Amino acid sequence: MRKVLHNKLGVWGELYKKNLEKNNPKVLTTMKKNNTLYTYLENYQKSMEQRAEMILKKLREDRGINQKLFDADPIEFFLQDLEAQVDVRLQLEEEILESR
Numbered sequence: 001m002r003k004v005l006h007n008k009l010g011v012w013g014e015l016y017k018k019n020l021e022k023n024n025p026k027v028l029t030t031m032k033k034n035n036t037l038y039t040y041l042e043n044y045q046k047s048m049e050q051r052a053e054m055i056l057k058k059l060r061e062d063r064g065i066n067q068k069l070f071d072a073d074p075i076e077f078f079l080q081d082l083e084a085q086v087d088v089r090l091q092l093e094e095e096i097l098e099s100r
Contacts, residue, residue: 059088
């Protein structure tokens, strides 16, 4: 059996792994034994990155975080964009931590 070293899963993969450790350790153990855990977590990471980008794009549209705002007030643009990014991160963290 081939063993692959995975140093970094990314924030979403790591968070989901911690959720499994806490809420579903039997599934975690089974996935480790079957050597499927890290492939699953890597795919989960990619999926959540795509989801984060989609949510962020929608928030930017809804909040008017666009070139017009940047041209009018670059500092306000960056502040609002940072706030949107934080909101996305908090939303996804909550979703992951509440999943069973």
